[in-house]
Amino acid sequence: MDLPFLVATLARRGLITLGSPVRVAAQLKALRTWGWSIAGELRQAAARDPDRVAVIDEQGTRLTYAEFFDRSERLARGMRRALGVQAGDRIGVLCRNHHGMVETIVATILLGADVVLVNTGLSAAQLATMAEEQRLRTLVHDDEFADRVTSLPAEVQRVDERTREELVVGGLADDLRPPERDGRIIVLTSGTTGTPKGARRPTPSGLGPLVSIIDRIPLHARHTVMIAAPIFHTWGYAALQVCFALRATVVLHRRFDPAATLAALTAQRCDALFAVPVMLQRLLEVPPPDPRPPLKVVAVSGSALPGGLATRFMDVYGDVLYNLYGSTEVSWASIAGPAELRTAPTTAGRPPHGTRLAILDEAGGPVPTGEVGRIFVGNEMLFEGYTSGATRESRNGLLDTGDLGRVDTGGLLFVDGRADDMIVSGGENVFPSEVEELLARLPQVREAAVIGVPDPQYGQRLAAFLALHPGETLDPEAVREYVRHYLARFSVPRDVIFVKYLPRNATGKVLTRELRDYYHG
Structure with a gap:
């Protein structure tokens, strides 16, 4: 740097x-x-x-x-x-x-x-x-x-x-x-689709990693910061590192409760909040305090922002939202600020200073602008490997994130989902995340998840799991017709399943393996 x-x-x-x-x-x-x-x-x-x-x-x-x-x-x-x-x-x-x-x-x-x-x-x-x-x-x-x-x-x-x-x-x-x-710090991967793995995190060698983050996320020395994201997760632990480096005052609660969080943000006059996206959804489900907390920064990471969540949150709490896309293995890949999220609410933003990002095909070559490929990232905080001795594929110093995505003509990154989540239905590549984002915009829907399941005719098909707001109802065929209106026919979920809530881990990620067990059970 x-x-x-x-x-x-x-x-x-x-x-x-x-x-x-x-x-x-x-x-x-x-x-x-x-x-x-x-x-x-x-x-x-x-x-x-x-x-x-x-x-x-x-x-x-x-x-x-x-x-x-x-x-x-x-x-x-x-x-x-x-x-x-x-x-x-x-x-x-x-x-x-x-x-x-x-x-x-x-x-x-x-x-x-x-x-x-x-x-x-x-x-x-x-x-x-x-x-x-x-x-x-x-x-x-x-x-x-x-x-x-x-x-x-x-x-x-x-x-x-x-x-x-x-x-x-x-x-x-x-x-x-x-x-x-x-x-060393060893973080257990999320394990949403399988057994968690231990990933060895490197120790920063200087100020570079801190500067990469605070250049794009305006955190200041001696801020008061509430860390709501679990510290056992990469994002919560990174927040702790940043706070100590900034000599900040750290506010901690053992459990996340939206009302208690808002009260603490106001009482402690917090300048910033570190959270995961599902926490923002929960904050919007309780009446906002008057006056609003004096937040200058709300930084989220850990999972994708559902469709419309970014703008809905900023409409209530101001243009203070920053979305960091990364993983335990690559640390950070890109950051989206309020202006970018206003323009494109589902974007993962742009790489910060000192970070390289490439969208590659299966052979390791670059894909054209706007086309979907594998996301590879390089920075000085790439993980040192799993404790089992395994590692991830690397190309020219860039590490495979395991995600698929694309970069538009303006340089913004969009993440289409995990490479192992993409399904092939009737010969067509289908990304469940695209359907999830669409379903999340339905006013009756509190949260949505879409997974691939076996299909005897097409190989695979989509199944949608929907948790509705209290008192709301939806007809499965109306859901399918809604998706059919906006997306291609192969993106329409054949199965629409209503559940009380989606199974999530402690960082808010949906446990897709439990959804598959539920479907087959």
């Missing part, structure tokens, strides 16, 4: 400002010694802004950066002394969003151990399998998951909330030395 662009962006976002020479020197020393891991980011923030509030959660916890870092160091000391955690171990974190979860992540990285961020939606059997596959030494968990951890292998240590707090209280307060190896 070129230096003038980096400096200009940092200055524009308030990160290059005058300050106490002693604190600035301590900040730079922290970064030089600890780097840009989550522990290094927290340490530099504590050195520069020790008295600024770092974390607020709904249980009444309110910790300054100095207090928060002190607790994280104490926890690291306690984990090493009482649990024997050392560099190279893997520590699972099964927690919702709260200060204790973040302290555990930081403490683990301070010791040079790897953090496995565990999806809170896993069943007891899935947890046991994950613990074995990821070779966990310890699982730190919230008390609400006590019944799920009973099936863990006997050799896996279990740390509940009381024990974690005892480790903090009993930990020594003196500084830790940088570990002999850097700890």
Whole structure:
């Protein structure tokens, strides 16, 4: 990344400002010694802004950066002394969003151990399998998951909330030395169509990744930011990294509740909200507060924006919406701002500075503008591979996202869906996402999902699952006629199934495997 662009962006976002020479020197020393891991980011923030509030959660916890870092160091000391955690171990974190979860992540990285961020939606059997596959030494968990951890292998240590707090209280307060190896963050992929895989995330090597994001999403130093997206997900964890780098105040709730979220955004005077798209849908289902929260940025990622959601949200809360398209494997690929979403509500936007994007055919060659192909992405935060040893296809330094998409003549990216979601019906390529977006615009429809199912005549056909707003009704044939009016005949779902709700994981993605089980069941 070129230096003038980096400096200009940092200055524009308030990160290059005058300050106490002693604190600035301590900040730079922290970064030089600890780097840009989550522990290094927290340490530099504590050195520069020790008295600024770092974390607020709904249980009444309110910790300054100095207090928060002190607790994280104490926890690291306690984990090493009482649990024997050392560099190279893997520590699972099964927690919702709260200060204790973040302290555990930081403490683990301070010791040079790897953090496995565990999806809170896993069943007891899935947890046991994950613990074995990821070779966990310890699982730190919230008390609400006590019944799920009973099936863990006997050799896996279990740390509940009381024990974690005892480790903090009993930990020594003196500084830790940088570990002999850097700890890694391991994120479990969504697993919407199969078994989740562990993906090793790289540690940023400098300011480049931060600048790429804040250049396009106008987050500023010392903002107050609510992270509603689960921190165990790539997007929620990325939000945490950005916030610490900006020395922001982070607001956390264990569970997402639309009314409570709006109340917190107003009470804490939040400048920004990190969320996943389904959360925006839920926010629109409750009356907006008066006055509106003073939001300058609402940043979403994790799944596609349903048709019309972007404009409906901005009509209520202002032109503050930013949509980041990426994945656990490629980090970010593109960002759409309010103006782009007003013009094209389903666009994924454009690649940020330092990111390369290509639409390639099966042979690896570029496809013409406007035609659908495989999305490949290159940036400095591509993942380091799966913990199983597998990786993804790479071409000329660009990594396969697993998605299909196209770029229009204006340079905007549109994602048509997962490559393995596309079906061939009667010889025609059909993208379920196109039908989903259309069905989501029906006023009676609360949420929609479309999948491919076997068909004896055409090979495959579409099945639409619709959850309606309370009190609404729809006729299946009217739904088919609606789709037939706007799309080709092979895009019309033969099956229209009404359900109370769509099965989703904790990040809001629809679990298509459960829809297929429902269909065949």
